[in-house]
Amino acid sequence: MDNNNEIRIGFYICHCGSNIAGMVDVADVAQYVEKLPGVALSRHYKYMCSDPGQELIQQDIKDHKLNRVVVASCSPLLHEHTFRQATEKGGLNPFFFHMVNIREHDSWVHTDRQAATEKAKALASAAIQRVAYHKPLEMKKVPIHPDVLVVGGGIAGIHAALTLANAGKKVYLVERDPTIGGHMARFDKTFPTLDCAACILTPKMSAVGSNPNITLWSYSEVAEVKGYVGNYKVTVRRKPRYVHEDLCVGCQECIKACVYKEPKFPDEFNEGLGKRKPIYIPFPQATPQVVLIDPETCLQLKLGKCKQTCVAACADRQAIDFHQKEELKQIDVGTIILATGFKTFDAKRLAAYGYGVHQNVYTALEVERLVNASGPTGGEVVLRDGQKPKAIGIIHCVGSRDEKTNRWCSRVCCMYSLKLAHLLKEHSDPATEIYNFYIDMRTPGKGYDEFYDKLLDEGVHFIRGRVGEVTDWAFTPEEEGKLVMRVEDTLAGYVRRIPVDMVVLATGLEPHTDAQAVRRMFNMSCGSEGFFLERHPKLAPVSTFTDGVFIAGCCQGPKDIPDTVAQAGAAAAEAMALIDKKYIEQEPNTAFVDETDCSGCKSCVPLCPYSAISFVEDKKKAVINEALCKGCGTCVAACPSGSIHQNLFEDEEIFKEIEGVLAYD
Amino acid sequence: MKYAYYPGCSLRGTGRAYEESLLPVFKALGVEWQEIEDWNCCGATAYMAVDEVKSCVLAARNLAIAEKAGYSDIVAPCSACYLVLNKARHYVEESKAIANTVRRALKTANLTYNCKVKVRHPLDVLVNDVGLDRIKKRVTRPLRELKVVPYYGCQIVRPYSTFDDQANPTAMDRLLNALGAELVYYPLKTRCCGGSLTGTLPEPGLLCTYILLKEAIKRQADVMSTCCSLCQFNLDAYRDKIAAKWEPVEIPVVFFSQLMGLAFGLPAEQIGLQRGFAPMKPLPAPGVAA
Numbered sequence: 001m002d003n004n005n006e007i008r009i010g011f012y013i014c015h016c017g018s019n020i021a022g023m024v025d026v027a028d029v030a031q032y033v034e035k036l037p038g039v040a041l042s043r044h045y046k047y048m049c050s051d052p053g054q055e056l057i058q059q060d061i062k063d064h065k066l067n068r069v070v071v072a073s074c075s076p077l078l079h080e081h082t083f084r085q086a087t088e089k090g091g092l093n094p095f096f097f098h099m100v101n102i103r104e105h106d107s108w109v110h111t112d113r114q115a116a117t118e119k120a121k122a123l124a125s126a127a128i129q130r131v132a133y134h135k136p137l138e139m140k141k142v143p144i145h146p147d148v149l150v151v152g153g154g155i156a157g158i159h160a161a162l163t164l165a166n167a168g169k170k171v172y173l174v175e176r177d178p179t180i181g182g183h184m185a186r187f188d189k190t191f192p193t194l195d196c197a198a199c200i201l202t203p204k205m206s207a208v209g210s211n212p213n214i215t216l217w218s219y220s221e222v223a224e225v226k227g228y229v230g231n232y233k234v235t236v237r238r239k240p241r242y243v244h245e246d247l248c249v250g251c252q253e254c255i256k257a258c259v260y261k262e263p264k265f266p267d268e269f270n271e272g273l274g275k276r277k278p279i280y281i282p283f284p285q286a287t288p289q290v291v292l293i294d295p296e297t298c299l300q301l302k303l304g305k306c307k308q309t310c311v312a313a314c315a316d317r318q319a320i321d322f323h324q325k326e327e328l329k330q331i332d333v334g335t336i337i338l339a340t341g342f343k344t345f346d347a348k349r350l351a352a353y354g355y356g357v358h359q360n361v362y363t364a365l366e367v368e369r370l371v372n373a374s375g376p377t378g379g380e381v382v383l384r385d386g387q388k389p390k391a392i393g394i395i396h397c398v399g400s401r402d403e404k405t406n407r408w409c410s411r412v413c414c415m416y417s418l419k420l421a422h423l424l425k426e427h428s429d430p431a432t433e434i435y436n437f438y439i440d441m442r443t444p445g446k447g448y449d450e451f452y453d454k455l456l457d458e459g460v461h462f463i464r465g466r467v468g469e470v471t472d473w474a475f476t477p478e479e480e481g482k483l484v485m486r487v488e489d490t491l492a493g494y495v496r497r498i499p500v501d502m503v504v505l506a507t508g509l510e511p512h513t514d515a516q517a518v519r520r521m522f523n524m525s526c527g528s529e530g531f532f533l534e535r536h537p538k539l540a541p542v543s544t545f546t547d548g549v550f551i552a553g554c555c556q557g558p559k560d561i562p563d564t565v566a567q568a569g570a571a572a573a574e575a576m577a578l579i580d581k582k583y584i585e586q587e588p589n590t591a592f593v594d595e596t597d598c599s600g601c602k603s604c605v606p607l608c609p610y611s612a613i614s615f616v617e618d619k620k621k622a623v624i625n626e627a628l629c630k631g632c633g634t635c636v637a638a639c640p641s642g643s644i645h646q647n648l649f650e651d652e653e654i655f656k657e658i659e660g661v662l663a664y665d
Numbered sequence: 666m667k668y669a670y671y672p673g674c675s676l677r678g679t680g681r682a683y684e685e686s687l688l689p690v691f692k693a694l695g696v697e698w699q700e701i702e703d704w705n706c707c708g709a710t711a712y713m714a715v716d717e718v719k720s721c722v723l724a725a726r727n728l729a730i731a732e733k734a735g736y737s738d739i740v741a742p743c744s745a746c747y748l749v750l751n752k753a754r755h756y757v758e759e760s761k762a763i764a765n766t767v768r769r770a771l772k773t774a775n776l777t778y779n780c781k782v783k784v785r786h787p788l789d790v791l792v793n794d795v796g797l798d799r800i801k802k803r804v805t806r807p808l809r810e811l812k813v814v815p816y817y818g819c820q821i822v823r824p825y826s827t828f829d830d831q832a833n834p835t836a837m838d839r840l841l842n843a844l845g846a847e848l849v850y851y852p853l854k855t856r857c858c859g860g861s862l863t864g865t866l867p868e869p870g871l872l873c874t875y876i877l878l879k880e881a882i883k884r885q886a887d888v889m890s891t892c893c894s895l896c897q898f899n900l901d902a903y904r905d906k907i908a909a910k911w912e913p914v915e916i917p918v919v920f921f922s923q924l925m926g927l928a929f930g931l932p933a934e935q936i937g938l939q940r941g942f943a944p945m946k947p948l949p950a951p952g953v954a955a
């Protein structure tokens with residue numbers, strides 16, 4: 001490259017309109033740099049990132065025989081790629097380019113023009129010194145396995161899996177519960193349009209079940225994840241359902257035949273409001289349409305003694321197998337989408353609301369089942385004590401916007417409280433009074449505020465104030481036997497006591513209890529609240545800090561179904577963008593081991609946060625997997641023999657940079 | 666461990682039954698205590714409201730004496746004492762100005778206060794230091810079939826809740842449970858008893874008291890158990906006035922330590938049970954230890 005080893009650097013300082021030039025004397029900096037050793041030319045220009053700016057670099061490389069390029073402008077995050085490309089088009093290796101950030105690091109954060117100009121000179125001098133030592137490098141190319149793993153079969157996972165499968169990708173959908181559908185499958189109607197949840201969800205569920213590109217593993221969990229973007233090796237644990245999925249046709253004769261004549265055990269799908277048998281199917285449209293046996297309640301599995309009337313009913317199909325064992329499946333995938341959703345806040349944590357103490361205090365999810373035509377009461381609002389309520393209070397923000405529990409807004413509770421108010425009214429005596437106790441009404445979204453207006457017209461009461469207590473102690477004879485809601489009505493300006501028959505707690509959305517374990521398994525991060533962290537809150541909302549792992553839906557944070565579906569589509573598209581490119585390009589700023597010096601001490605191996613370093617026993621040397629290395633530099637700094645180096649951060653490059661910034665004049 | 670014992674005025678006055686029962690119970694459990702010498706008013710209620718800093722000085726003098734004598738913990742059974750002593754410690758820790766005034770005042774008596782001694786409520790000592798297992802072992806006459814309302818009052822949970830949940834304290838629940846008593850669900854655990862309002866503005870004060878008693882009766886309790894001398898007094902002493910205004914509310918209100926005494930088999934008159942206005946119904950025949 002450098003024929004006679006003469007370094008010829010082209011330096012460009014950008015005005016960025018007045019963003020930089022307003023605070024930094026760009027002409028002065030250019031003049032200063034011009035005199036530095038190795039600099040062949042130095043220019044200032046209004047917008048370096050513009051087409052003419054880039055062409056200027058390309059032309060100069062040819063005309064002035066440049067072999068290094070330095071641009072002082074904005075953050076490399078914005079335009080490093082642009083200028084590397086320009087350098088390459090000019091005929092140089094793109095890594096002979098170096099960028100100096102004098103906008104975010106200088107002009108935007110200083111108010112003294114002279115000092116800011118001096119700082120720009122120091123930074124420029126550092127870059128000039130360092131770039132002379134740059135070596136030609138190439139972007140890494142790693143092939144990508146075309147199959148995708150989707151974890152979690154709520155609406156997010158379902159939508160992502162179908163999008164990918166319809167585009168011809170092979171998808172493994174792993175769902176923990178016996179059926180897919182997630183929370184949405186439990187709802188009666190969905191805000192704001194009040195379309196029936198089952199009508200819009202179940203066609204998608206059965207499409208998942210029948211799509212040849214989707215392998216659906218329900219009642220399963222991911223046990224282990226190894227590898228890196230493009231090449232993940234995943235182990236899935238399939239829990240025994242004691243029924244062979246391929247043999248069961250979902251006729252449910254076995255359920256009818258069970259020795260328990262009546263359903264006896266709390267039914268998870270109905271939030272414990274209904275009952276099921278030990279052999280059951282979670283709900284009529286469950287996908288897969290396969291029964292399962294609960295080992296905790298089945299006599300045969302628990303006690304080893306039962307007439308096994310279910311087996312007799314299944315007859316020749318022989319789908320029931322009391323000896324079924326847990327199964328481990330190994331799969332290779334290139335990309336992963338996490339769509340594990342949320343759990344609702346445990347209402348028992350707020351003792352003042354009496355959930356679990358007063359039987360007529362319900363959670364919102366329970367009410368979803370209560371107003372559901374296929375729910376435990378056939379859609380009739382009948383309370384646990386058999387009464388039909390004449391007054392109902394809905395408390396918003398239970399476990400949301402509360403310093404003592406969760407600080408965040410759960411985003412959907414105002415809307416679902418409105419929905420439940422409407423449905424409760426529809427399913428009860430028209431004279432039933434319904435009160436909403438809110439802090440603020442939060443109804444942004446298409447058609448959402450209109451929905452709020454509609455509820456106001458329907459005569460639902462809205463009281464602004466956080467309820468202090470739900471209690472059964474009475475102040476007046478009218479309160480005897482009622483649940484009394486004590487609240488400061490902050491609009492009326494006094495404390496009120498409102499007697500009701502039923503209280504609904506609009507519990508907020510929380511990360512799953514095992515979110516941290518899942519995060520570690522997939523090498524992701526969580527925000528302070530525990531939801532999975534996106535790579536960038538605005539510009540990379542479904543990517544994570546682990547390449548090839550995407551997130552969608554409520555596992556990333558509380559959101560409604562429209563936003564969940566949008567994210568799921570986005571995650572599928574991001575996965576496809578990787579798959580269809582067939583390989584990924586990675587920065588070459590990886591670390592490498594100089595084997596002649598490596599003493600085989602292994603101290604680097606456990607330090608690597610990405611598990612990229614392994615130890616080759618026969619050579620007694622450490623090796624770094626380029627595809628896994630993120631270039632963090634931990635091993636480089638830790639290596640006692642100095643035998644680990646890192647591209648773009650080699651010792652002489654760093655020392656020269658330091659020298660340049662400290663010893664400029 | 667030896668605890669410094671701070672009776673305060675009420676345990677020598679209206680709340681005498683509290684001391685009469687607590688000390689024998691401590692003794693029965695092998696808890697050692699010594700009354701701090703030359704103690705003075707804790708600075709509670711009225712004084713706190715009139716002049717916070719001076720009331721802090723009063724409280725701090727007691728703490729300083731306990732510290733000087735080398736105690737690590739000071740036990741204050743009266744909830745008002747417990748609160749004010751705790752408050753003094755918080756104020757001295759949080760405000761330089763108050764700390765200075767307190768230091769200067771104490772210096773005149775050759776005392777210093779270094780925020781070392783911990784202020785403890787007997788419920789805390791019994792449940793967390795002695796432990797429910799040791800208490801259970803000492804029970805000779807379990808309170809089976811006795812339906813008890815656990816009533817805490819406000820001062821041991823507000824504003825500081827040093828050893829229990831602020832909204833739903835449970836230390837006394839667990840203790841009564843260990844005595845074999847049947848607990849009655851009572852959502853008014855920490856609701857106001859009327860406090861000193863009953864003396865100054867009887868109307869709203871008595872209403873508070875009435876609600877507490879009425880609800881205990883409605884829930885079919887045999888007895889209310891308290892841990893505060895003022896609560897006990899309010900709930901016990903104004904029955905005629907309440908009956909005149911609303912309805913009779915005949916339910917005995919005792920200190921938790923009296924129920925402990927009973928469960929430990931101590932004679933009723935030795936634990937001050939004769940002092941209450943509403944007598945407790947006789948316990949079922951003594952059974953075997955739980």
Ligand SMILES: Cc1cc2nc3c(=O)[nH]c(=O)nc-3n(C[C@H](O)[C@H](O)[C@H](O)COP(=O)(O)OP(=O)(O)OC[C@H]3O[C@@H](n4cnc5c(N)ncnc54)[C@H](O)[C@@H]3O)c2cc1C
Binds near residue numbers: 153174181
């Ligand atoms: C009471 C209530 C009413 C609501 N009403 C509405 C409404 O009317 N309209 C609306 O737009 N939104 C509504 N929402 C919000 C809606 O529920 C969410 O937007 C939606 O469910 C998010 O879908 P998801 O797929 O991200 O999560 P989920 O529905 O929670 O699905 C996640 C799935 O992942 C599975 N899973 C979890 N962890 C694992 C794991 N480790 N391995 C494998 N599988 C796992 C779960 O079993 C579940 O099936 C409501 C929310 C609540 C609480």
